[in-house]
Amino acid sequence: MNDFFMLIGFSEILLVIFMQWEVYVAKIIKTFSISSYAVSVFLLYLSFVQHSYLVLILAILTAVIRGFFIPNFILKRLARDPWRERESKPIMGTASSIIISLVIAIFAYVLYEATMLNFIGVLSGAIPIALVFQGAFLVISRRNAFIQLVGYMVMENAAFLFTGYLFPDLPFSVEAGTVLDLIGVVMISGIIMRMRENSPKKSDDIDELRG
Amino acid sequence: MDLVYILPMAASLIGALLCLVRIEKFEEIVSIIVSVCTSIFAVLILFSPNVSNYFLFLDGISKIMILTISIVYVMTVIFSTTFFKYIDEPLFQKRFYYLLLNLFAFSMFFSVSVNNFGLVWVGIEATTVTSALLVATENDESSIEATWRYIIIVSSGLVISFIANILIYSATGTLDISKLLSMNSFSALLPLGSMMALVGYGTKAGIFPMHTWLPDVHGKAPAPVSAIFSGVLLPVALYAMIRVIQFTPIEYVKTFALILGFLTVIIAASLMAVQTNYKRLFAYSTMENMGMALIGISLGGYALLGVIILILSHAFAKSSTFFLSGNLLSRYKTLKIDEVKGVAGRMPITAYTLLFSSMAITGMPPFGTFFGEIMIIFVLLSAVHIGWVLLLMAFLALAFISMNFKVGKMLFSDSEGDNMERKRVGTIIPVIDTILSLAIVFFIPLISKVIK
Numbered sequence: 001m002n003d004f005f006m007l008i009g010f011s012e013i014l015l016v017i018f019m020q021w022e023v024y025v026a027k028i029i030k031t032f033s034i035s036s037y038a039v040s041v042f043l044l045y046l047s048f049v050q051h052s053y054l055v056l057i058l059a060i061l062t063a064v065i066r067g068f069f070i071p072n073f074i075l076k077r078l079a080r081d082p083w084r085e086r087e088s089k090p091i092m093g094t095a096s097s098i099i100i101s102l103v104i105a106i107f108a109y110v111l112y113e114a115t116m117l118n119f120i121g122v123l124s125g126a127i128p129i130a131l132v133f134q135g136a137f138l139v140i141s142r143r144n145a146f147i148q149l150v151g152y153m154v155m156e157n158a159a160f161l162f163t164g165y166l167f168p169d170l171p172f173s174v175e176a177g178t179v180l181d182l183i184g185v186v187m188i189s190g191i192i193m194r195m196r197e198n199s200p201k202k203s204d205d206i207d208e209l210r211g
Numbered sequence: 212m213d214l215v216y217i218l219p220m221a222a223s224l225i226g227a228l229l230c231l232v233r234i235e236k237f238e239e240i241v242s243i244i245v246s247v248c249t250s251i252f253a254v255l256i257l258f259s260p261n262v263s264n265y266f267l268f269l270d271g272i273s274k275i276m277i278l279t280i281s282i283v284y285v286m287t288v289i290f291s292t293t294f295f296k297y298i299d300e301p302l303f304q305k306r307f308y309y310l311l312l313n314l315f316a317f318s319m320f321f322s323v324s325v326n327n328f329g330l331v332w333v334g335i336e337a338t339t340v341t342s343a344l345l346v347a348t349e350n351d352e353s354s355i356e357a358t359w360r361y362i363i364i365v366s367s368g369l370v371i372s373f374i375a376n377i378l379i380y381s382a383t384g385t386l387d388i389s390k391l392l393s394m395n396s397f398s399a400l401l402p403l404g405s406m407m408a409l410v411g412y413g414t415k416a417g418i419f420p421m422h423t424w425l426p427d428v429h430g431k432a433p434a435p436v437s438a439i440f441s442g443v444l445l446p447v448a449l450y451a452m453i454r455v456i457q458f459t460p461i462e463y464v465k466t467f468a469l470i471l472g473f474l475t476v477i478i479a480a481s482l483m484a485v486q487t488n489y490k491r492l493f494a495y496s497t498m499e500n501m502g503m504a505l506i507g508i509s510l511g512g513y514a515l516l517g518v519i520i521l522i523l524s525h526a527f528a529k530s531s532t533f534f535l536s537g538n539l540l541s542r543y544k545t546l547k548i549d550e551v552k553g554v555a556g557r558m559p560i561t562a563y564t565l566l567f568s569s570m571a572i573t574g575m576p577p578f579g580t581f582f583g584e585i586m587i588i589f590v591l592l593s594a595v596h597i598g599w600v601l602l603l604m605a606f607l608a609l610a611f612i613s614m615n616f617k618v619g620k621m622l623f624s625d626s627e628g629d630n631m632e633r634k635r636v637g638t639i640i641p642v643i644d645t646i647l648s649l650a651i652v653f654f655i656p657l658i659s660k661v662i663k
């Protein structure tokens with residue numbers, strides 16, 4: 001069980017590092033889709049181990065909503081041809097963001113060991129914590145709204161992985177509510193992003209909000 | 212018997228669905244009716260016994276939160292009926308505006324009524340979903356940018372509180388608020404979970420250092436949306452923080468909350484001094500009040516009564532200032548403090564209401580905010596060194612001077628021009644709100660009784 005979690009967890013970290021060095025938005029979204037399917041595969045495995053139909057439902061919800069629906073919804077929202085949409089000027093350069101990503105992974109491990117390891121007792125619990133930080137870093141290191149949204153969803157996926165592995169008996173209503181909220185956030189974000197690109201009225205005080 | 216407790220949720224949800232009916236002005240009439248009904252239900256709930264069952268948990272604090280939400284909801288709906296026509300090319304049709312407003316109210320009622328801390332999180336995240344498009348109603352570049360900042364910052368912050376919920380569950384084995392409040396034993400993960408929850412929910416409540424979305428959204432949202440955000444959305448997030456402190460009997464977690472509150476007041480008061488945009492000035496004032504409330508929450512006991520009085524009085528006074536900011540914007544067509552002149556001569560009712568509501572939000576006697584802050588400071592005196600209290604009071608004084616000096620400048624500076632006041636519902640609603648923020652003082656014994 002722990003080995004399988006480690007495998008999925010490290011795959012997730014590698015996928016996020018791939019997102020850090022990628023500039024094409026569509027590829028980042030597809031990578032997120034793959035990482036969501038990986039989370040759902042883990043939940044599926046967990047449901048068989050624990051004989052829990054609620055975890056099985058959660059695995060299916062994760063695959064359908066996070067793996068399929070949300071990435072496709074975002075891809076359709078890309079204003080231009082998806083394969084052309086790229087971030088030309090990220091806040092942080094690719095090389096430095098990869099190095100920072102690695103530092104963040106080490107920092108997350110040290111932080112987890114110092115604060116939670118004694119109580120949770122599972123060393124691999126550091127993986128979701130590292131993923132949360134990676135997602136947050138993706139949000140702050142990019143200007144492109146679609147990539148920022150993916151960063152937020154990476155954080156959500158990490159929280160889901162954390163729950164699934166360490167606390168699978170968390171009330172189902174809470175986890176299902178989380179999935180529903182995520183759909184809402186993504187759909188509203190999709191509308192806002194489209195509006196952002198086609199804003200009819202220019203504003204003089206936009207600089208007040210940037211930087 | 213428990214049906215009365217879900218009536219505010221049911222009414223706002225039904226109101227939202229009825230807004231889909233395509234009849235001229237139907238959405239306005241329905242929204243006014245359901246919001247007034249929720250206020251009546253809120254009063255009924257206030258005098259009903261506390262309830263704790265599988266789905267609901269309503270004690271005195273929840274009941275007062277429901278009452279506050281419902282009154283600000285009524286005022287916002289009524290004010291919106293006059294304000295909406297001043298928006299050129301709104302993002303959506305009027306009925307969608309009211310649909311979202313009613314859903315937004317529903318998600319707030321839900322958040323303060325449920326007996327599961329995980330569902331409180333779901334409710335608070337749902338407030339983001341239902342309110343985001345309301346911020347972008349004016350459909351211009353800056354309001355859309357502000358909306359995006361709101362979604363991404365608040366949602367990312369709420370992921371922290373989601374992880375916090377997991378840790379709290381791991382430490383206690385439950386997320387039921389009633390069980391958490393009566394819990395005696397828990398693992399050492401609880402303080403970590405609680406501190407993360409304070410940071411996460413603090414994002415939504417405009418607490419330092421996760422407050423950066425707040426001035427942008429309040430500055431760019433339409434006036435009624437800013438009013439409901441400032442008046443009740445932020446206190447709903449504070450409600451979650453109250454619960455966290457209540458079920459975490461650990462001193463250093465409370466100290467952590469105290470420090471966050473303290474820093475919030477200092478940062479907000481300092482930024483108020485340099486504001487040139489009146490809506491952003493009011494936004495930082497909200498942040499300052501939320502900081503004071505968090506200080507009170509961390510102290511507990513008598514200070515918690517101060518927090519409730521502060522939240523109630525601030526909700527009415529601040530919604531009044533934001534409604535009035537909408538009136539100013541519709542006449543002067545600017546948000547710059549320096550460009551708004553002679554309001555007292557040209558819009559006397561607006562001017563004097565703004566003067567009193569500004570005094571109220573900065574804690575001037577005899578408004579309820581003054582009594583709330585005094586109670587908090589009184590308890591703080593016994594908890595920390597007097598030097599810290601004096602420092603806090605110095606920043607409160609800075610906020611007071613910044614706000615009232617800048618508002619005074621807009622109101623009493625010389626200006627030529629005709630009277631621009633329109634005696635309509637948009638002028639009356641802020642007057643009622645300001646009176647309510649004063650009237651709270653007479654209900655302090657009742658509030659105290661309800662909380663006990």
